[in-house]
Amino acid sequence: MIDRSTVQALESVSTATLSAQLRNRGIENAFLEHLTVGQPGKRMVGEARTLRYTALREDVFAVRGGGMNEQKRVVDTIRPGEVLVIEARGDLGAGTIGDILALRLMRRGGVGVVTDGGARDTPALRELGLPLYFGAPHAAVLGRRHVPMDSDLPITCGGVLVMPGDVLCGDAEGVVVLPAAIAADVARAAVVQEREERYITEQVAKGESLDGLYPMGEAHRKQFELWSEDGADEVS
Ligand SMILES: O=C([O-])CC(=O)C(=O)O
Ligand SMILES: [Mg+2]
Known part of the structure; x- marks a missing residue:
């Protein structure tokens, strides 16, 4: 579990x-690519609960696709503070939730x-106010393209x-994945970096040159x- 102060620090800094x-x-490959931000006004910090969809094969879908499938089992057992992350192979040809x-x-x-596939019911989904990152809107159900195969495994999104258990941080730009073991350290350093950047921004706004300022x-x-x-950096 990530501690409360780490969550608060992560909520205060940008991706x-x-x-x-x-x-x-x-770590260079941590920002999730090609996602639409569903709630630009919301921040998201939570632990990854992973769900993997494979390509559709009708005979396998017949066994695993219907009823209380893996998608519904995972949603129905989400724990407080978790973010559902769906691997949909970037296939935008169906909704995934x-x-x-x-x-x-x-x-x-x-x-x-967070899903790199489609999302359906997006007008109603946006109304919920839940932080949401998705590939594109698509009205069709997942069975058009996917089999909800397994969960709680490493995935690519x-x-x-x-x-599983990585810390996912989202803002109006998108989502970054932090390994849980370094999340607290990254959070502390990020707060310091943003204080420096507030100072730099203030100088640039006053007309200062970048030379010797940034870096x-x-x-x-x-x-x-x-x-x-002086406390000039206090954020109100
Ligand atoms: O089809 C789905 O993936 C689920 C769906 O419409 C909903 O949750 O409202
Ligand atoms: Mg629906």
């Missing part, structure tokens, strides 16, 4: 900052849905490896430290 912090630690399952997930304390040279570093001590 761009987190992406830079991961790059500092050698709709508003009723998303509502069930919310009632169980789930904090978001948006071209990124997502391990910060020694002179600006000293000025930044005074600025920090």
Whole structure:
């Protein structure tokens, strides 16, 4: 479980900052690609609960597709603080979740849905207010393209490896995946980076040159430290 202060810190920083912090630690492939942001006004921080859809094969779908299938089993057992992440191979030719399952997930304390496939019922889904990241709207049910195959395994979503329990962070730009083991450290460093960037932005707004400012040279570093001590960076 991620602690409350880490969640709060992660909610306060952007995915761009987190992406830079991961790059500092050698992780380049952490931002999920080609996703639409369903709730640009919402932040998302939660633990990955993974679900994998394979390509459709009618004989397998006949066995695994209907009734209380893997999709519904996972949604029905979501735990508080979890984000449902669906691998749909980037196939946009069918929905992979709709508003009723998303509502069930919310009632169980789930904090978001991420899928690199289609989403259906998107007008109603958006009304729920649940953080949602998806490939594209598609009205058809999943059985048009997928078999809901298995869950709680490493998956690929948006071209990124997502391990069960990874920390998923979403903002109006998209979603970044953090390994749980470094989430607290990344969160702390991201808060520091954003304080520096607030100082830099303030200087740029005043007309300062980028030279020696971004990245910060020694002179600006000293000025930044005074600025920090003054509490000029306090976020209201
Ligand atoms: O078909 C689905 O994936 C589920 C659906 O419509 C809903 O949850 O409302
Ligand atoms: Mg529906």
